[in-house]
Amino acid sequence: MSAMEMTNVTKQFFKRAFSEDKRYDGRKLLDLNTVEIEYGVSNKAEGSARVKLGKTEVIAGVKLAISEPYPDSQDKGSLIVSGDLLPLASPRFELGPPGFDGIEIPRLVDRMIRESGMIDFKKLCIKEGEKVWTVFIDVYPINDDGSLLDAAGIAAVAALKNATMPALDKSGVIDYDAKTKEKLPISKETLPLSLTFYKLGNSILLHPTREEQEACDTKVTFGGSHWNGVLMINSCQKGWETTFTADEINHMMDVFPKKYEELHKKVMEALK
Amino acid sequence: MAVKRASGRKADEMREMTAKVGVIPNADGSASFSFGNTIAIAAVYGPRQLHPQHMQNPSTGILRVTYDLLSFSVSDRKKPGPSRRSQEISKVIEWALLPVLDLKEFPNTVIDVQVYIPQADASTRVAAINAAALALAHAGIPMRDLVSAVSVGKLDKDLVVDVDKNEEDFHEGEGPTDFPMAKIANRNEFTLLQLDGKIQPELVKKAIVMGQKACNEIYAVQQKALKEAIST
Numbered sequence: 060m061s062a063m064e065m066t067n068v069t070k071q072f073f074k075r076a077f078s079e080d081k082r083y084d085g086r087k088l089l090d091l092n093t094v095e096i097e098y099g100v101s102n103k104a105e106g107s108a109r110v111k112l113g114k115t116e117v118i119a120g121v122k123l124a125i126s127e128p129y130p131d132s133q134d135k136g137s138l139i140v141s142g143d144l145l146p147l148a149s150p151r152f153e154l155g156p157p158g159f160d161g162i163e164i165p166r167l168v169d170r171m172i173r174e175s176g177m178i179d180f181k182k183l184c185i186k187e188g189e190k191v192w193t194v195f196i197d198v199y200p201i202n203d204d205g206s207l208l209d210a211a212g213i214a215a216v217a218a219l220k221n222a223t224m225p226a227l228d229k230s231g232v233i234d235y236d237a238k239t240k241e242k243l244p245i246s247k248e249t250l251p252l253s254l255t256f257y258k259l260g261n262s263i264l265l266h267p268t269r270e271e272q273e274a275c276d277t278k279v280t281f282g283g284s285h286w287n288g289v290l291m292i293n294s295c296q297k298g299w300e301t302t303f304t305a306d307e308i309n310h311m312m313d314v315f316p317k318k319y320e321e322l323h324k325k326v327m328e329a330l331k
Numbered sequence: 332m333a334v335k336r337a338s339g340r341k342a343d344e345m346r347e348m349t350a351k352v353g354v355i356p357n358a359d360g361s362a363s364f365s366f367g368n369t370i371a372i373a374a375v376y377g378p379r380q381l382h383p384q385h386m387q388n389p390s391t392g393i394l395r396v397t398y399d400l401l402s403f404s405v406s407d408r409k410k411p412g413p414s415r416r417s418q419e420i421s422k423v424i425e426w427a428l429l430p431v432l433d434l435k436e437f438p439n440t441v442i443d444v445q446v447y448i449p450q451a452d453a454s455t456r457v458a459a460i461n462a463a464a465l466a467l468a469h470a471g472i473p474m475r476d477l478v479s480a481v482s483v484g485k486l487d488k489d490l491v492v493d494v495d496k497n498e499e500d501f502h503e504g505e506g507p508t509d510f511p512m513a514k515i516a517n518r519n520e521f522t523l524l525q526l527d528g529k530i531q532p533e534l535v536k537k538a539i540v541m542g543q544k545a546c547n548e549i550y551a552v553q554q555k556a557l558k559e560a561i562s563t
Contacts, residue, residue: 159418162415163419163422166416170527176529286505291529292526292530293529295525296526297522297524302515302520302522304520304521308524308535309539312535315532316532
């Protein structure tokens with residue numbers, strides 16, 4: 060498989076198909092892809108998950124460490140999301156320092172989870188001003204067939220739900236091998252999920268394959284979750300070089316709640 | 332509205348804006364823009380030869396934006412040098428400006444936009460976009476239109492325009508939401524959308540309308556600054 064740039068002819072083909080609400084795999088433009096989740100990617104991680112979104116596959120692992128709190132939040136633990144687009148997952152990924160996509164994906168996953176309030180950071184404080192838990196979530200793609208960010212978000216959330224606290228020995232040092240059964244302080248009701256809308260011409264679609272995604276001109280990601288029973292948008296980021304009109308934004312806001320609930324159901328079923 | 336803004340501003344009231352074009356003599360184009368205490372300065376260099384060569388594009392010139400906070404612009408000194416935050420913001424500013432630029436006439440070249448924040452009181456990325464758009468126009472780069480940007484916020488349940496630091500740190504009820512956006516001045520098209528916080532989808536629609544109105548005010552300030560630069 061080579062990493063060639065898409066030809067104009069292919070792009071025109073996609074444009075025409077999308078305008079008729081058609082896709083290669085038989086889905087309609089706003090149809091979601093299949094979601095599968097497994098746990099136990101690494102028994103050394105405090106929690107881990109493998110997510111398949113269509114043919115896209117991402118693994119995520121949670122590690123916990125003890126550190127000093129940040130100066131502006133003395134009584135709160137912290138969250139650090141990182142990741143790397145390993146050349147293992149696609150001929151399009153290259154060795155070397157992270158490119159923009161490699162920075163954007165963890166940052167957007169971080170914001171989606173943080174702003175949803177899923178993690179109770181105050182409960183991650185061990186001793187105020189001195190010791191707090193830092194939650195590291197690292198996401199790695201294993202196979203990129205598009206919608207990597209949305210898949211990475213599901214993997215990160217699944218790994219968090221799967222994670223348990225490591226034990227502390229008498230002197231307060233972590234014993235990573237002695238795992239407890241205690242879960243992380245996360246809300247059971249809150250399930251942050253992102254949906255990225257891709258646009259080609261006047262068509263807007265969800266969960267594109269890598270090829271569909273490459274044909275598109277622009278994209279915008281919305282992360283959402285329930286807060287006191289109300290669906291909230293927690294994060295948003297538009298990318299790429301063309302625009303969204305006000306009407307298109309309104310349309311996406313009409314579509315989002317329905318699609319979020321649909322994805323929520325799929326993920327909850329896959330989480331079992 | 333239920334929440335009173337600490338600044339005493341009305342919900343749809345912007346901070347005082349200033350804009351000035353031609354602030355850096357060495358640059359091909361330059362401008363400063365401020366929302367109250369948030370100041371952005373921008374310089375444009377180019378079109379010029381692009382190095383490294385492998386980044387050159389024979390079908391078009393490219394835009395390269397560098398945004399950052401200066402070390403003394405915030406309360407806790409910001410460590411100099413690029414961070415994940417500054418790299419992300421640089422990229423979204425690039426995307427915010429590209430839709431109005433026509434760089435096809437400058438193949439293999441780069442247009443460098445440097446935007447820095449000497450003093451920050453929130454809304455820095457949108458101030459940076461307003462300054463950068465002015466600097467590009469001042470440099471005479473072919474543009475279809477200007478870009479104007481603003482940050483709409485939500486404090487608990489109420490929408491407000493042009494968020495300041497005090498409001499960014501608001502922590503009651505539904506908490507703070509920061510919703511920076513940029514739009515093409517004379518079209519209803521958005522070139523930047525970012526968001527952090529908690530906001531219902533229906534309120535996103537209202538925030539967009541509020542942002543449109545604010546961007547019109549910003550556009551007027553930008554136009555005035557450009558006219559002043561020509562007449563003097």
